[in-house]
Amino acid sequence: MTTVPFDPELAAALTVISEQLPPVITPEMIVPMRQGAALAPVTDDDLRRDGRFTVEERAVPGLDGDPDVTLLICRPTAATGTLGCVYHTHGGGMIIGDNRTGIGEMLDLAERFNLVVVSVEYRLAPETPHPGPVNDCYAGLLWTAKNAADLGFDPDRLLVAGGSAGGGLAAALALMARDLDGPALRGQLLIYPMLDDRNDTTSSVQMEGLGVWDRGSNRTGWTALLGEAAGGPDVSPYAAPARAGDLSGLPPAFIDVGSAETFRDEDVAYASRIWQAGGQAELHVWPGGFHGFDVMVPSAALSQDARAARVRWLDRLLGS
Amino acid sequence: MKDLAVRLAALDADASAAVQVIAYSDGLVEAGAGLQSIVRGAAVLSGCPARLDDTARRVHIRMRPDGVAAPDPAPVSPDWPHLDLGTAGLWLERDGGPGPVDAMVLERAASAARTVLDRTRGRAPVADDPAMVELLIDSSAAPESRLRAARLLGLSGTASVLVTYAGEVALLTSGTEPPLIRGGLGPAVPVLDLPSSWQAARVAVRFSAAGTDDDPGDLLVRHDELGSLAVLVAVPDPGSVPDVRVLEQAAASTPWLPTTLHAVTTSSSLRAAAALLRLHHSTLQDRVTQASHLLGWNLREPHGLLRARLALTLRHLHRSTAA
Numbered sequence: 001m002t003t004v005p006f007d008p009e010l011a012a013a014l015t016v017i018s019e020q021l022p023p024v025i026t027p028e029m030i031v032p033m034r035q036g037a038a039l040a041p042v043t044d045d046d047l048r049r050d051g052r053f054t055v056e057e058r059a060v061p062g063l064d065g066d067p068d069v070t071l072l073i074c075r076p077t078a079a080t081g082t083l084g085c086v087y088h089t090h091g092g093g094m095i096i097g098d099n100r101t102g103i104g105e106m107l108d109l110a111e112r113f114n115l116v117v118v119s120v121e122y123r124l125a126p127e128t129p130h131p132g133p134v135n136d137c138y139a140g141l142l143w144t145a146k147n148a149a150d151l152g153f154d155p156d157r158l159l160v161a162g163g164s165a166g167g168g169l170a171a172a173l174a175l176m177a178r179d180l181d182g183p184a185l186r187g188q189l190l191i192y193p194m195l196d197d198r199n200d201t202t203s204s205v206q207m208e209g210l211g212v213w214d215r216g217s218n219r220t221g222w223t224a225l226l227g228e229a230a231g232g233p234d235v236s237p238y239a240a241p242a243r244a245g246d247l248s249g250l251p252p253a254f255i256d257v258g259s260a261e262t263f264r265d266e267d268v269a270y271a272s273r274i275w276q277a278g279g280q281a282e283l284h285v286w287p288g289g290f291h292g293f294d295v296m297v298p299s300a301a302l303s304q305d306a307r308a309a310r311v312r313w314l315d316r317l318l319g320s
Numbered sequence: 321m322k323d324l325a326v327r328l329a330a331l332d333a334d335a336s337a338a339v340q341v342i343a344y345s346d347g348l349v350e351a352g353a354g355l356q357s358i359v360r361g362a363a364v365l366s367g368c369p370a371r372l373d374d375t376a377r378r379v380h381i382r383m384r385p386d387g388v389a390a391p392d393p394a395p396v397s398p399d400w401p402h403l404d405l406g407t408a409g410l411w412l413e414r415d416g417g418p419g420p421v422d423a424m425v426l427e428r429a430a431s432a433a434r435t436v437l438d439r440t441r442g443r444a445p446v447a448d449d450p451a452m453v454e455l456l457i458d459s460s461a462a463p464e465s466r467l468r469a470a471r472l473l474g475l476s477g478t479a480s481v482l483v484t485y486a487g488e489v490a491l492l493t494s495g496t497e498p499p500l501i502r503g504g505l506g507p508a509v510p511v512l513d514l515p516s517s518w519q520a521a522r523v524a525v526r527f528s529a530a531g532t533d534d535d536p537g538d539l540l541v542r543h544d545e546l547g548s549l550a551v552l553v554a555v556p557d558p559g560s561v562p563d564v565r566v567l568e569q570a571a572a573s574t575p576w577l578p579t580t581l582h583a584v585t586t587s588s589s590l591r592a593a594a595a596l597l598r599l600h601h602s603t604l605q606d607r608v609t610q611a612s613h614l615l616g617w618n619l620r621e622p623h624g625l626l627r628a629r630l631a632l633t634l635r636h637l638h639r640s641t642a643a
Contacts, residue, residue, distance in 0.1 A: 012361065015343040304387060
């Protein structure tokens with residue numbers, strides 16, 4: 001099958017990236033990746049940004065007797081007026097990462113839009129299969145919404161956000177909040193979200209063995225979360241939001257994805273189905289983008305445009 | 321899969337950094353990246369602002385190390401690491417001595433930029449350094465010298481030679497519109513064939529006209545469009561051809577004759593010729609009758625029109641020889 005070419009700047013960076021991160025992540029690589037330097041460590045000092053944020057970690061009750069969930073809470077110190085809150089679910093294919101993964105862009109948005117950042121430390125697969133991870137996320141969301149006054153934000157300005165697996169989790173939180181009479185959400189920021197365990201779209205086949213987080217890696221992630229059930233008939237939409245039969249009544253969604261990655265077609269389909277259900281979604285497909293391009297090659301023109309589009313969406317969503 | 325510690329910006333002065341600079345730069349060239357991406361790459365890899373200036377082409381690209389475009393009209397500093405690219409220059413805005421990978425970044429970026437400039441310059445008007453142009457149209461000069469001259473002029477692909485009526489020679493890259501001056505244009509040819517384009521342009525310019533009432537015709541003549549008429553350039557003394565002499569004599573006493581003949585011989589009908597001359601149809605009919613009488617052949621017949629066309633053409637050749 002013909003592949004989609006990468007953007008020139010991203011293609012050049014990929015030659016460097018591939019040396020450290022192969023396109024195919026196999027199950028045997030999960031443990032070494034967690035131990036290695038695959039994820040950039042983020043220190044408390046990084047989070048404080050020269051005093052512009054206060055940083056605190058809080059343990060809050062898990063769902064239905066699950067263990068406590070740790071929330072990383074970063075509050076902007078200079079903010080005036082009404083604060084909002086971005087509840088962040090980190091990426092990492094359900095198998096790696098922690099609540100500081102991908103926090104940089106959330107802090108950027110927080111500074112710009114006066115948001116408290118709450119990032120959840122959910123348990124990872126395969127040690128914790130579905131529904132453990134998403135339940136941890138939901139427990140943290142419930143606590144965050146309930147404690148809005150304490151945290152100092154307006155509960156009307158609470159949104160969920162995440163990239164990759166975190167985007168899938170954020171989408172699942174929106175579904176759960178709708179179905180379980182959970183907190184009202186202002187929006188869902190789904191950054192190249194991982195939505196569909198079936199892993200059989202044209203884009204996933206087309207880009208197999210190429211770029212970042214290819215079809216094989218995706219299989220590794222979904223199998224870790226769902227085991228044998230992955231791709232089968234009985235997968236919960238809270239694990240794989242693409243499985244949801246009804247996408248109506250959801251908060252406005254922002255969805256972006258690269259045209260040269262596994263998730264392209266499932267993300268485009270999700271946006272289309274939200275519109276078909278009468279919902280609001282903004283969809284950006286960045287030409288020649290591989291998975292996570294904006295984070296791995298932040299300087300590229302395409303990355304700058306992708307970040308700017310998210311900012312513009314929040315501008316409209318939060319009415320600032 | 322976010323926040324991987326693969327940050328191009330985090331390069332150190334070790335061997336792997338050098339390898340990454342090379343891999344990244346080669347990747348840009350392979351992917352056909354443009355100048356913006358190349359300058360951005362130089363800024364990101366070196367960790368300081370990078371700029372490419374080409375005053376001749378009015379290009380100014382400046383990128384910050386975070387990849388954001390930040391044009392700055394301030395002049396470059398002589399202390400900055402710098403590489404020359406013909407009319408363009410590439411700078412890393414680093415004060416206080418070069419960084420560990422600066423030299424390699426500059427070299428790689430310059431090489432990539434040169435590739436792009438070579439590719440895109442074909443669309444820009446060509447610089448006309450007379451010595452270089454002279455070399456390019458000289459078939460006796462070594463091909464290597466001519467290719468080098470072409471490179472220095474930023475020529476690639478095909479070009480054609482323009483010879484002006486005043487005798488100047490200029491090069492036009494393919495797709496460039498020639499200026500509105502009297503001259504002859506040779507065919508578009510590969511760089512090494514420019515001497516033949518020059519020969520053709522020298523032929524074509526002799527068929528050009530002043531575009532006045534006394535000397536009507538095309539200011540700029542393309543050799544490609546002359547067809548068989550081009551062989552007339554070999555006529556030894558066109559002014560002495562009887563039809564041309566008759567035409568000269570008649571034109572001396574009848575100022576409207578040259579324009580009328582030009583219009584009648586180059587239009588598809590008398591009506592079209594009348595429109596061109598802004599005459600009433602019947603007025604032109606009268607003139608054609610009178611012109612046939614003055615010349616001594618019938619302008620209402622195709623053969624008569626051909627004689628008139630040839631006489632006019634030979635008259636151009638006669639006049640351009642005299643000039």
